[in-house]
Amino acid sequence: MSLKIRMSRGGAKKRPYFRIVVADSRKPRDGRYIERVGTYDPLLPKDHEGRVTLVEDRIKYWLSVGARPSDRVNRFLDAAGIMKREARNNPQKALPGQKRLDREEAKREAEEKAKEEAKAAKAAPAKEAPAEETPAEEAPAEEAPAEEAPAEEAPAEEAPAEEAPAEEVPAEEAEAAGEKKD
Numbered sequence: 001m002s003l004k005i006r007m008s009r010g011g012a013k014k015r016p017y018f019r020i021v022v023a024d025s026r027k028p029r030d031g032r033y034i035e036r037v038g039t040y041d042p043l044l045p046k047d048h049e050g051r052v053t054l055v056e057d058r059i060k061y062w063l064s065v066g067a068r069p070s071d072r073v074n075r076f077l078d079a080a081g082i083m084k085r086e087a088r089n090n091p092q093k094a095l096p097g098q099k100r101l102d103r104e105e106a107k108r109e110a111e112e113k114a115k116e117e118a119k120a121a122k123a124a125p126a127k128e129a130p131a132e133e134t135p136a137e138e139a140p141a142e143e144a145p146a147e148e149a150p151a152e153e154a155p156a157e158e159a160p161a162e163e164a165p166a167e168e169v170p171a172e173e174a175e176a177a178g179e180k181k182d
Helices: 056-065 070-079 097-138 140-181
Strands: 003-012 014-026 035-040 052-053
Touching: 003 056, 003 070, 035 056, 052 070
Parallel strands: none
Antiparallel strands: 003 014, 014 035, 035 052
C-alpha cells in the first residue's frame, strides 16, 4: 500500500477548504483517508496563522513510514521546515511559442520593408529632382501643360493608395512611440 500525504477538498462551491490527509494513493481525492494531519484554507490571507495548520509529529511519523507528499503539500512542509523541497526549473516553459515567434518575425520583416521603402522614397525624389530640372530648363513651355494633366489625375489615384498604408502607419507609429518611451 503506497501512502500519500495530500489535500482533500471540502467546503462549498467557490469556497474551498482543504484537509491535509494521509491516504492510500489508490483512493479518490475526497475519499477515505487514514489520518488527518492538517488543514489549508486558501481564502485566508497568506500571512494568517490559520491558513496552513500541520500536526508536525504525525507528519514526521508518516514520512518515516514511507508516505510521499504531493507537490503542494511538499511546499507546505518546506515552509514549515519539516522537509526540504528541491526547486524546480523548467527553462523551456518561459520561452515563447512557435506562433508568437512567427508573428514577431513577420512583424520585424514588415518593419524592415517599410524602412527600406521609406529610404527609397526619400532617395528617389532627391535623384529625380535634378533630372526634372534639366528638362524644365530646355522646354518650360512644353512641360507645363503636360504636368497639369497628370497632376489632376494623380490625386484620384493616390487617394486609395494613401488609405491602404494609413491602416499600417498607426501600428508602426505606435510601435515607434513605444520604443521611444522605453
